[in-house]
Amino acid sequence: xxxxxxxxxxxxxxxxYTALSEVAxxxxxxDIETEIFWIKTKPITGCTACGTCATIGxxxxxxxxxxxxxxxxxxADAFVFGSPVYYASANGSMVSFLDRAFYSNSHGKGxxxxxxxxxxxxxxxxxxxxxxxxxxxIKYLGISQMPIISSFYWNMVHxxxxxEVLQDEEGLGTMRQLAHNMAFFLQCLEAGAEKGLKVxxxxxxxxxxxx
Numbered sequence: 001x002x003x004x005x006x007x008x009x010x011x012x013x014x015x016x017y018t019a020l021s022e023v024a025x026x027x028x029x030x031d032i033e034t035e036i037f038w039i040k041t042k043p044i045t046g047c048t049a050c051g052t053c054a055t056i057g058x059x060x061x062x063x064x065x066x067x068x069x070x071x072x073x074x075x076a077d078a079f080v081f082g083s084p085v086y087y088a089s090a091n092g093s094m095v096s097f098l099d100r101a102f103y104s105n106s107h108g109k110g111x112x113x114x115x116x117x118x119x120x121x122x123x124x125x126x127x128x129x130x131x132x133x134x135x136x137x138i139k140y141l142g143i144s145q146m147p148i149i150s151s152f153y154w155n156m157v158h159x160x161x162x163x164e165v166l167q168d169e170e171g172l173g174t175m176r177q178l179a180h181n182m183a184f185f186l187q188c189l190e191a192g193a194e195k196g197l198k199v200x201x202x203x204x205x206x207x208x209x210x211x
Contacts, residue, residue: 008094026179
């Protein structure tokens with residue numbers, strides 16, 4: 001089993017990375033492979049709703065890390081998406097990254113990269129805006145049929161530097177419990193797969209509210 005953790009911060013090894021590393025370390029203790037995928041600092045364009053992904057099976061913009069991530073996502077069993085807080089919300093690059101990753105996949109190879117795979121969101125802030133950021137990012141999982149993994153508190157850490165994050169004992173404990181819960185859920189999925197259990201697929205109607 002493998003969990004793909006996404007570092008949405010422009011700082012490769014900053015506060016968000018520190019929190020993700022805490023999750024990854026515990027997952028490794030459960031013999032679960034992890035990879036921290038950094039979205040990098042190159043500008044990430046937002047989705048333009050061009051619809052090309054429905055034809056070519058991936059986002060038409062191939063100059064950044066979005067398509068690279070989606071290809072890795074097909075091989076992953078679960079995800080943790082991490083973002084710093086900018087003005088009480090996720091940073092712009094992370095939002096553009098997720099918009100295109102999820103939208104292009106839903107029009108690409110049948111949305112199999114994310115569907116029915118457990119996911120979690122974590123956020124990092126010096127002080128405030130964490131719950132707003134969490135609420136913002138969790139919606140990507142909720143619309144993609146992804147079981148959402150929680151912890152014993154909101155998935156957040158506080159600190160202005162990685163060293164300060166390491167002093168946030170409650171935040172780090174939240175990350176570790178998140179990892180334990182993720183490992184347990186993956187083990188349950190594996191046991192269910194061995195018994196041949198599958199999710200029943202409901203036909204998806206599309207209704208526009210125009211008379």
